[in-house]
Amino acid sequence: MNADPTRSSAEALAAGRTSLLASGDLHGQALRDALADHVEAWLAGRADELGVVDGGGFALVAVGSLGRREMVGYSDVDLVLVHDDRHPDRLADVADGFWYPIWDAGIGLDHSVRSVPQAMKVAREDVTAALGLLDARFIAGDADLASLMTSSVRGLWRAEARMRLPEVIDSARARWDRTGEIAHRAEPDLKNGRGGLRDIQLLDALAFAQLTDGLGRFDPGRVESPLRTAYSDLLAVRTELHLVAGRARDQVRAQDADEIAAALDVGDRFDLSRVISHAARTTSYAVDAGFRTAQNAVGRRGLSKLRRMPLRRPLDEGVVEHGGEVVLAKNAMPSTDPGLVLRVASASARNRLPINGQALARLANYAPAIPTPWSAEDLSDLLVLLASGDDVVGAVEALDATGLWETILPEWPAVRDLPPRDAIHSWTVDRHLLEAVAYAGALTTSVARPDLLLLGALLHDLGKGRGGDHSVIGADLVGPIADRFGLWPDDRRILVELVRHHLLLPTVVTRRDVTAPETIAWVADQVGGDRVLVELLGALAEADSRATGPGVWNDWKATLIGGLVDRVVDHLGGHETPRPEPLAPEISALAEAGGVQVHSARAGGPNMTSVTMIAPDGRGVLSKMSAVLALADLQAHSATVRTHAGSAVNTFVVMPTFGTPPDAVLLRQRLAAAVDGGLDIHAVLAKRTAERGAAARVGDAAVPASRIAAPPRVRWLGADQPGQDLLELRSRDDAGLLARVAGELEQAGLDIAWASVATMGATAVDTFCLTLPERSDDAREALAKAVLAVC
Structure with a gap:
């Protein structure tokens, strides 16, 4: 009986690959070359057997990893059988003659049969197929036919890439949404993730259409481009990943990482993570720059060309x-x-x-x-x-x-690209810290000290990767950082303890009865009786959990931790009631002089100015003063609002958005005109704000809000004086916020006895002492809604 030649051919293909992978002598580029040579030799021999020869109307073309000669252990074989329609009777037999032995060999196959017009049609309709065909390389058969197909597809891509750029970018972003970022994932997808091999191939495709500089020009100052090095590193890891896993796999799993690292001689899995992360960061940066370059190269089309874009829009000083x-x-x-x-x-x-x-x-x-x-x-x-x-x-x-x-943070390199030790974590340690900061940003209006919450989120795991208890090590690191940042001693203490105890509440709720008086007393003792600290620990526990991975924060955990925080605060005597700051003697003397006055002095920073504004007391004065400052592009960092001797005496610590410190003479002129009624300061401010907003949006949509944003919050506190109520507002700050809120309170017919205004980073924490005409829950709720509406 004669042996089946097709089966023999399949066995030869499979045996050759198995031998190469099992030898243990080949790694990296040598292995990839050997695999490609073996498959190409087999395909050439099979073409001879099938009568696929030069000039015969059939051509076998490789795309994908074989087209780029980047085959790793278990790569699919991607092939296109090109025909010229002259031999339709042979087409099925020729195609089956190639495809069936590959299937029989147990090798993955991605195949298609195309004429040149069909290949161009597919390239025009499917951007992914078009990008794949750019890597096409002739293997066997009719060389002229293969050349016609590849040159036609590449010419089409050059001609249409500009029009198809939005589709290319959207496709890449959709892929990133599915696979995540390689640089920060605990188990990254080397091929499809953001910063991976497909992104570098995409950059080359854009360079082919002359929309970017491509691989070779990413850093023209170096002989070897960092992007080429990144590509080589990712490809080397993928090559060893297939060998270690014994199957086709693009995701580096924790259990394989040490073996891959040893094969590449890069240390352990932590060192491997840094190699991968560095390569992915380099690639991500290049892709972002490449997309912007390509979009600028494409230019603006249609009516958008007629819109005049502002050449340079100020954002901040310098x-x-x-x-x-x-x-x-x-x-x-x-x-x-x-x-x-x-x-x-x-x-x-x-x-x-x-x-x-x-x-x-x-x-x-x-x-x-x-x-x-x-x-x-x-x-x-x-x-x-x-x-x-x-x-x-x-x-x-x-x-x-x-x-x-x-x-800015010299301690950061120790956690950069550091993989987590627990599988529950989705991110590397550095990215986890940034994710925690992002989630903490949504909680800044839920705590009295949003600034310390953000710093705590940034620093809470800084002690990881140094051996020992990372909470204790981190607390030791944070003290000098707080000194460097210029924090006050009490704030330094809170930040250090926040890092030291950031796991306290999650640990307690899983091991103790959170309603038991002894548990509540024990937690209160652990935080040193600090109500601010325990509130911060509750918010940080949520941000830390959400940044860890899906499902780590849930309703059960939120209820337990939130309830524990409330009980500990109540145990410590409840939240502290704000009180007005006393006026300095020199400010009292200015108020007693009467009239409209504005005085300025240097404050805590080179661009910070203390502005004291004095005017006859009356409804609307605070909002007018605030509007005068906002019109001068002055951001209130803090403010003390009081009355004395029949005058409103308000001191604001301000910083210019950009430019020079405020001109006290100009501020006084505007304030006097606003108080006398000769200037509708609110109307002028609203018009200027609308004009700037329109200018910033010419030709573009408005800047979208972050997907993680803090909602404004209002709460009512008890006041020391009978007949008064304290309204506390926590909201994202902007230059006109105080003017809008004060205006809303004044329009409601309220007297503002005093106010304390503080801006902590981007969050305003403002307290207003009010005399309400009607002290009912309904009246308070209506006023709270009105205030929130202008935030």
Whole structure:
């Protein structure tokens, strides 16, 4: 009996691959070349057997990993059988003659049969197919036919890539949504994840259409491009992953990581994670820059060309928007402005704009370290960045990619790319910290100290990867960091204890009866009787859990921890009632002089100014004073609102959004006109705000809100004086917030006995002592809704 030639051929294909994989002598590029050579030799021999020869009207073309000669252990074989329609009677036999032996060999096969017009039709209709065909490489048969197909498809791509760019970008983002980011995943997908092999191949496709610079130009200052190195590293890991797993797999699992690391001689799984993460960060940065370059190359079409875009829109001192990116102002001097890095990052996060690569390079080359202790302005800029919800991640990643983030937080490299030790964690430690910050941003209006919550979220796991109890190690690290940031001693103490005890509440609710008096007393003792600290621990427990992974935070856990926090606070005597700050003697003397006055003095930072505004007391004065400041682009950092000797005496600590400190003479002129009724300050402010908003949106949609944002909150507190109520507002701050809220209170016919205003980063925590015409729950609820409506 004659042997089945097809079966013999399949056995030869399978045996050759098995031998190469089992030898143990081949790794990396040598193994990939050997696998490709084996498959190509088999395909060429099979083509001879089937009569697929030069000029015969059939051509076998490889795409995918074989087309790029990047076959790893269990890669699929991706093939296109091209025909010229001259031999329809042979087409099925030729195709089956290739496909069946490959299937019989147990090798994955992705195949298609196309004429040249069909290939072009598919490339035009399916962007994924078009990108795959760009890697087409002739294997056997009619070389001219294969050349016609590949040149036709590539010509079509060059001609239509500009029109198809939105589809390409949307497809990539959809893929990222499914697979996540390689740089920060505990078990990353090397091929399909954001920052993976497919992204680099996509960049090459855009370069082929002359929309980006491609692999070779990512860093023209180096002989070997970092992007090429990243690609080589990811491909090397994928090669060993297939060998270790013994099957086709693109996701690096924790149980395989140590063996892969040993094969690559890079240490242990933690070292392997850093190799993968660094390569993915490099790729992600290149993809973001490549997409922006491609979009700029495509340009604006249709009626959008007729819209006049603002050339440079100011965002902060020394920071502007240009071409959809955050760039440095023309007069910015990074070498003499240490805080510029933080303002650039916070402007990027607030406005959801990427930071220009050249701006990052200038900052990396010339920006000095921030002098210690930090000024209040520098700390405020950091807090604004941290309060940006999920947008904080991209801004910090951009700084970290260029070495700027570790100048702000030198302790960061120890947790960068550090994989978690527990499978429950979805992220590397550094990304987990940023995710915790993002979730904490949604809780800033639920605590009295949103600034300490954000800092605690950023720093709570900083002790990991150093051996020992990371909570204790982290607490030791955080003390000097707090000193560097310029925190007051009591705030330093709270932040240190917040890191030390960040696992306290989750541990208690799983091991003790949270309703038992002894449990409540024990927790109160652990936090040193600090009501602010226990409230912060509850919020940090939620942010930490949500940032860990799906299902870690749930209703059961929320109920237990929330109830425990409330019981401990009640055990400690309830929340502290705010009280007005006394007026300094010199301020009292100014008030007794009467009239409209504005006095300014230097405050806690180089751009911070204390502005005292005095005017005859009456309804509407506070909102007018606040509107005067907002019209001058002054952001209130804090304020004390009082009355004395028949005058409203309000002191504001302000910072200019950009520009110079306030002109007291101009402020007094506007305030006098507003108080006398000659100037409708609210109407002027509203018009200016609307004009700026329209200018910022010309040609684009409004900046969308973060998916993780803190809602404004109002709560009523008991006042010391009978007949008075305390309204506490916690809300995301902006330049006109105080004017709007004060105006709403005044329109309701309320007297504001005193107020204490504080802005902690991007969150306003304002307390108003009010005399209500009607002291009922319904009246309070209606007023609260009116205040929330203007936030």
